[in-house]
Amino acid sequence: xxxxxxxxxxxxxxxxxxxxxxxxxxxxxxxxxxxxxxxxxxxxxxxxxxxxxxxxxxxxxxxxxxxxxxxxxxxxxxxxxxxxxxxxxxxxxxxxxxxxxxxxxxxxxxxxxxxxxxxxxxxxxxxxxxxxxxxxxxxxxxxxxxxxxxxxxxxxxxxxxxxxxxxxxxxxxxxxxxxxxxxxxxxxxxxxxxxxxxxxxxxxxxxxxxxxxxxxxxxxxxxxxxxxxxxxxxxxxxxxxxxxxxxxxxxxxxxxxxxxxxxxxxxxxxxxxxxxxxxxxxxxxxxxxxxxxxxxxxxxxxxxxxxxxxxxxxxxxxxxxxxxxxxxxxxxxxxxxxxxxxxxxxxxxxxxxxxxxxxxxxxxxxxxxxxxxxxxxxxxxxxxxxxxxxxxxxxxxxxxxxxxxxxxxxxxxxxxxxxxxxxxxxxxxxxxxxxxxxxxxxxxxxxxxxxxxxxxxxxxxxxxxxxxxxxxxxxxxxxxxxxxxxxxxxxxxxxxxxxxxxxxxxxxxxxxxxxxxxxxxxxxxxxxxxxxxxxxxxxxxxxxxxxxxxxxxxxxxxxxxxxxxxxxxxxxxxxxxxxxxxxxxxxxxxxxxxxxxxxxxxxxxxxxxxxxxxxxxxxxxxxxxxxxxxxxxxxxxxxxxxxxxxxxxxxxxxxxxxxxxxxxxxxxxxxxxxxxxxxxxxxxxxxxxxxxxxxxxxxxxxxxx
Numbered sequence: 282x283x284x285x286x287x288x289x290x291x292x293x294x295x296x297x298x299x300x301x302x303x304x305x306x307x308x309x310x311x312x313x314x315x316x317x318x319x320x321x322x323x324x325x326x327x328x329x330x331x332x333x334x335x336x337x338x339x340x341x342x343x344x345x346x347x348x349x350x351x352x353x354x355x356x357x358x359x360x361x362x363x364x365x366x367x368x369x370x371x372x373x374x375x376x377x378x379x380x381x382x383x384x385x386x387x388x389x390x391x392x393x394x395x396x397x398x399x400x401x402x403x404x405x406x407x408x409x410x411x412x413x414x415x416x417x418x419x420x421x422x423x424x425x426x427x428x429x430x431x432x433x434x435x436x437x438x439x440x441x442x443x444x445x446x447x448x449x450x451x452x453x454x455x456x457x458x459x460x461x462x463x464x465x466x467x468x469x470x471x472x473x474x475x476x477x478x479x480x481x482x483x484x485x486x487x488x489x490x491x492x493x494x495x496x497x498x499x500x501x502x503x504x505x506x507x508x509x510x511x512x513x514x515x516x517x518x519x520x521x522x523x524x525x526x527x528x529x530x531x532x533x534x535x536x537x538x539x540x541x542x543x544x545x546x547x548x549x550x551x552x553x554x555x556x557x558x559x560x561x562x563x564x565x566x567x568x569x570x571x572x573x574x575x576x577x578x579x580x581x582x583x584x585x586x587x588x589x590x591x592x593x594x595x596x597x598x599x600x601x602x603x604x605x606x607x608x609x610x611x612x613x614x615x616x617x618x619x620x621x622x623x624x625x626x627x628x629x630x631x632x633x634x635x636x637x638x639x640x641x642x643x644x645x646x647x648x649x650x651x652x653x654x655x656x657x658x659x660x661x662x663x664x665x666x667x668x669x670x671x672x673x674x675x676x677x678x679x680x681x682x683x684x685x686x687x688x689x690x691x692x693x694x695x696x697x698x699x700x701x702x703x704x705x706x707x708x709x710x711x712x713x714x715x716x717x718x719x720x721x722x723x724x725x726x727x728x729x730x731x732x733x734x735x736x737x738x739x740x741x742x743x744x745x746x747x748x749x750x751x752x753x754x755x756x757x758x759x760x761x762x763x764x765x766x767x768x769x770x771x772x773x774x775x776x777x778x779x780x781x782x783x784x785x786x787x788x789x790x791x792x793x794x795x796x797x798x799x800x801x802x803x804x805x806x807x808x809x810x811x812x813x814x815x816x817x818x819x820x821x822x823x824x825x826x827x828x829x830x831x832x833x834x835x836x837x838x839x840x841x842x843x844x845x846x847x848x849x850x851x852x853x854x855x856x857x858x859x860x861x862x863x864x865x866x867x868x869x870x871x872x873x874x875x876x877x878x879x880x881x882x883x884x885x886x887x888x889x890x891x892x893x894x895x896x897x898x899x900x901x902x903x904x905x906x907x908x909x910x911x912x913x914x915x916x917x918x919x920x921x922x923x924x925x926x927x928x929x930x931x932x933x934x935x936x937x938x939x940x941x942x943x944x945x946x947x948x949x950x951x952x953x954x955x956x957x958x959x960x961x962x963x964x965x966x967x968x969x970x971x972x973x974x975x976x977x978x979x980x981x982x983x984x985x986x
Contacts, residue, residue, distance in 0.1 A: 433553030434539070434546065437571075440560045441536045442529035444521055447502035447514040447594070451521070456496040456707065459672065462665040463497060466656065470501055473652060474510070474592050474626055481652040482619050482626040485641060487633040488656030489842040490747060490825040491704025494630040497656075498596035501628065505592045512590040512625060513537035517597035519750065527564060527606040531613075534593060535571035541590045544582065548575035564609050568617040576623055591624045598631035599825070607636040611647065619650060632825035657701065657842055666696050666706045673710050677720050686721050694728065700844045704744065712740040732852035741845065741855065748826070748849045752859050755822035762818075772869055773809065773819060775850065775861040780805055781839045782847045785870070787916030788962035796959055798913055801836040802829060807906055809873050868921040874910040875933040878941055881907055894948040911942055911949060912956055915966040923973045930974065 444451035458467060473484055488494050495516065505511035513534040519525050539546035552570050553559060559570050580586050601607050611629075618625050631637045633655075640647045670692045678684040699705035713723045727740045739745075756770045779785060784797035800808065802816040809815075816839065820827055830840045841847055853860040883890075883897070891897060897904055918926075933939070949956045956963070 431554050431557055433550035433555075433557075436553050436557060436560075437532055437536055437539075437549065440529055440532040442515070442524045442533050445515045445517070445524040445529070445533055446537070447499060447506070447511075447516065449516075452516065455499045455516075456493075457503065458493075458496055458500040459665075459669055462668055463493065463500070463660075463662070466497060466654070466660050467500055467504075469654065470497065470628065471504060474501070474505065474628065477587070477624075479626070479652070481650060483614065483647065483651040484626070484628045484654065485637060485647065485651045486628070486630045486654040486656055487637060487641070488630075488825075489702060490632055490751060491702040491744070491843070492656050493662065493703040494632075494656060495596050496703065498594055498628070498630050501592075502594050505590075505594070510590050510592050511537075512541065512593050514594040515596070517595075517600040519597075519600040519602065525600060525602050527601055527603070527610050528560075530595070530610060531564060531567040531571055532560060535575075538572065538589070539575075542579070542584075544584060545575055545579050545589065548578045551575075564606075564613040565616060568613045573617050573620070573623065580622070586622075586624045589624060591626060593618065593625055593627045595627065595629045598629055598637060599634045604636050608640070611637065611640055615646065615650060633828075634824055635821050638824060662701055662703055663696050663699075666699055666703060667692055669703075670695060670706055670710060673714065677714060681720060683721075687724060691724065691728065698844060700842060702843055702845075704747070705843070705845055708741060708743050711743065732848075732854045735854075741849075744845055745849060745855050748846055749857070749859060751823065751826060755820075756859075758822050759819065764812075765818075770819070771859060771861050772865060773811075774823075775863075775866045776809065776869060777802070777805060777816065777819065777839055778841075778847065778850055779863065779866050781841060782851075785913065785917065786920065787913055788959050788966055790959070790962055796916075796955075796962075798909075798916075800909070801832075802839050803837055804906070804909070807902070808870070808877070808909065810876070862922075864920060864922040865925070867917045868926050871914065871917045871921045871926060872929050874914045874917065875929055875938055877907060877910040878914070878938050879933060879936045881941055883941070883945075890944065890948065897948070907945075908949065911945060912963070914942075915963045915970065918970040919966040919973075921970070923970065927974060 443449055446452075447455075470484070470486070473479060486494060486497070498514070498516070502511060502514040514537070515524070515530050515533055517524055523529070535549050539549045549571060552575055556570060559567055562570075576586060576589075595610075598607055598610070601610070614627055614629070618627055629637070639645050641651060641653055642648070674687045674692070675684070678686055695706055695709050709727060712727060713720050715723065723740075726738050730738065730740060752771075759765055759770045760768065780798075780800055784799045787796045787798055789795045803813070806813070806815040811819075816829065816837070820829070820839070826843060826846050827839055827841045829837050832838050849855050850860075851863075853862075882899070894904065894908065899907070950960050951957060
């Protein structure tokens with residue numbers, strides 16, 4: 282018999298068989314496939330005619346909540362007659378599709394018993410005795426709103442930071458290495474990534490601010506993408522609220538990994554639908570749910586995980602605003618992504634700030650699992666910077682039709698000033714290459730530029746913003762510690778800066794010779810009445826700009842990576858509110874020296890002094906600090922701000938400070954000693970300060986009249 286001539290069940294019978302059978306029956310939903318509708322009558326299959334072609338596209342692979350089986354969701358097909366009778370008018374002429382509807386003959390059959398609806402009883406009758414009706418846009422939904430399916434992939438996209446992608450529009454024209462530059466370091470990075478047998482599957486690259494970390498990460502991302510091994514990349518940025526926290530890091534990584542493989546994408550989507558609140562959980566839970574479990578599920582389905590793109594890149598960890606979350610991310614990477622069953626390798630770049638520095642140091646949790654590249658210490662980028670400027674200046678020469686507009690000496694000047702930091706030469710080029718300005722004039726400006734108030738030209742504005750942001754963050758972190766209460770971070774930093782930038786200037790003799798103090802970092806901390814190792818906590822959040830190094834004698838000294846940072850600290854027009862005048866730094870030093878002398882336990886009336894300084898009944902370290910305070914006091918007083926130290930000088934005088942100096946002077950000013958040779962200049966500096974103090978007091982008195 283022709284299947285089309287078989288007698289089809291009445292509409293009421295079909296609805297009754299659908300709703301009356303209990304909760305295990307299918308539910309008519311506006312998004313279900315015609316194949317699912319056909320389940321109402323197992324013997325019937327939907328038919329299509331040439332006049333009613335399907336209007337929907339192919340099915341999307343979805344996974345409903347709580348299910349592990351993918352389902353096909355389409356729009357509800359329109360109604361069409363079941364029979365072939367030409368007199369049947371049940372179909373709306375505007376509709377097309379394949380939903381089967383009974384003929385008029387079927388509707389004349391006796392009605393079936395009313396079905397029971399739902400689990401709570403109650404009955405529902407459908408169209409009893411109906412004749413010649415029309416139906417359009419039929420939607421029958423059974424169940425609560427909570428049954429609505431969740432699209433896991435769409436939910437993942439809503440928690441993704443698109444600005445953090447290596448090819449994001451928000452990062453248009455990101456910096457990357459020129460051809461034939463940074464060859465050594467990029468080679469080391471790519472060799473590590475491509476070595477699938479490398480036991481250390483975490484690479485941490487640290488370097489000073491402006492040393493080119495992001496440029497190297499971008500170059501690596503593009504190389505990996507071209508080679509088909511880039512799993513994901515995330516670029517932090519402190520100035521972008523969508524990518525300055527860890528909140529969207531793992532969803533963004535999962536999104537990129539899902540795009541590389543359809544099965545992995547389906548598994549990630551399924552895990553999100555199974556736990557839609559995963560984005561509010563810990564980073565470790567997110568990484569386990571969104572990356573580890575889907576990967577392991579793929580492996581269980583027979584996939585070879587080694588075929589997946591495996592390089593995961595994270596740039597600018599230090600630009601994440603919360604240090605605790607930085608540490609949490611590092612721990613999650615170690616605990617989840619580096620397990621042996623997964624193929625991934627992770628490349629993280631950061632300034633050497635506290636979180637990653639302590640994690641990589643002995644006693645941290647990463648030394649054994651991480652391969653560490655210290656960019657600022659191990660690579661000299663001077664040759665690359667010359668090539669960078671040479672190429673760009675030659676292009677400018679072609680544009681202005683003057684190949685001799687610059688000299689090799691100009692390039693050498695910029696390379697020396699860069700102190701090995703690529704950001705300096707990049708800033709120079711950006712300023713000179715302004716298309717609406719003359720490169721020749723701008724070259725002259727930057728070569729002869731001296732910062733001053735009211736200056737229109739600001740060639741180092743980009744650098745200044747960088748230094749300002751780093752300083753502000755360090756100041757906030759340092760002064761927030763309870764034991765640092767009352768300390769002025771910027772003032773202390775300026776004192777340390779003076780001690781290394783040019784030394785503490787003391788005296789100058791008639792022949793033009795000067796004496797300069799270069800105290801070690803630990804001695805300067807003691808002279809400032811700071812605790813032991815205070816210099817380490819002072820620069821803890823400035824490690825991208827400076828570091829502590831051990832000299833040939835084993836002494837700890839401060840070292841600045843950038844000469845341009847020193848220039849910034851010394852220029853009020855550049856440092857603005859962060860500027861500390863040199864006179865204030867010398868004033869603070871003088872106050873500390875006077876306090877040290879006053880607190881000396883040697884009473885000038887009762888203590889019989891020995892013949893030599895080394896025999897004073899004081900601890901050796903204290904004797905050294907006391908000697909330095911006396912020898913340098915006159916020099917720092919001569920450079921101090923008299924108006925801000927007059928009260929301390931009065932207190933010093935009233936507490937017998939000068940008397941103690943006079944009594945100890947014979948032990949210091951012995952023939953052959955340093956102090957003996959500079960005693961005349963010491964007295965001269967003291968006289969200069971006294972004269973300045975008298976002028977200051979006279980000015981104050983006149984102002985009060």
